């Protein structure tokens with residue numbers, strides 16, 4: 072793994088991930104809840120950002136996947152470095168700010184909101200609890216889908232990454248498969264942001280599935296529902312099958328079902344792999360400009376925030392040589 076990272080290369084990969092996520096959301100939403108056969112009948116191969124779908128979206132409009140991620144990112148940026156450091160040291164204030172941001176998001180009448188997300192946000196609003204008890208019905212992909220800003224904000228500190236990811240996830244989802252998927256896909260994103268090759272990505276995925284066999288992808292079962300196992304299998308299958316961003320994303324969304332969310336996650340991971348400069352312009356230009364601006368601002372801010380949790384801040388090297396790696 073390359074240890075010294077050029078900040079401009081890291082920014083390009085992080086922007087690739089966040090913009091790729093929004094592209095996948097906007098592209099996939101058109102065919103969300105359709106079967107592959109229905110998609111083929113209506114579109115041949117669905118490959119353009121055209122809006123529509125069951126949510127009757129405008130061209131380039133994104134859904135809850137992206138807007139909920141932006142809500143999480145806003146809460147992290149508002150808390151700033153003080154809140155992030157306090158949370159890493161065990162304080163809950165930041166998690167309440169994230170819960171408040173999800174409440175505000177829900178009150179803003181988002182175009183869509185999953186049942187488990189809604190139930191969890193309302194529980195936080197009415198009871199003030201930071202998580203519910205284990206619920207076998209919480210195995211959806213809603214916590215996993217929005218974790219990107221938490222990954223960026225804790226990029227240089229694995230313990231903080233795990234703690235923050237679990238805290239934001241448990242606000243709405245309490246299920247071991249949701250937990251494993253959120254951490255697993257977060258770790259894969261961290262790896263790709265550091266410049267992992269497609270071969271390294273495939274090796275990591277094989278090892279992770281070895282440790283988490285429920286998510287096995289051989290043979291790929293062709294299911295792409297919002298059940299977190301189906302979602303992760305679809306994402307890992309197409310991400311490891313195609314090195315190319317466009318090929319991976321088109322194959323993913325044409326699998327239908329929860330296509331905006333599988334699309335967003337493949338867009339995120341493949342976008343980190345290729346970087347923003349290599350995202351297809353025809354897709355990037357269709358995204359709503361306000362969303363592109365918000366994502367660009369957040370990405371820069373979250374990467375700056377990540378410096379707060381650089382390990383050397385807590386454990387300064389005794390040699391006096393600045394620790395430039397992470």
Ligand code: MN
Nearest residue numbers: 134135136331
């Ligand atoms: Mn959605």
Ligand code: MN
Nearest residue numbers: 329330331332
């Ligand atoms: Mn969805």
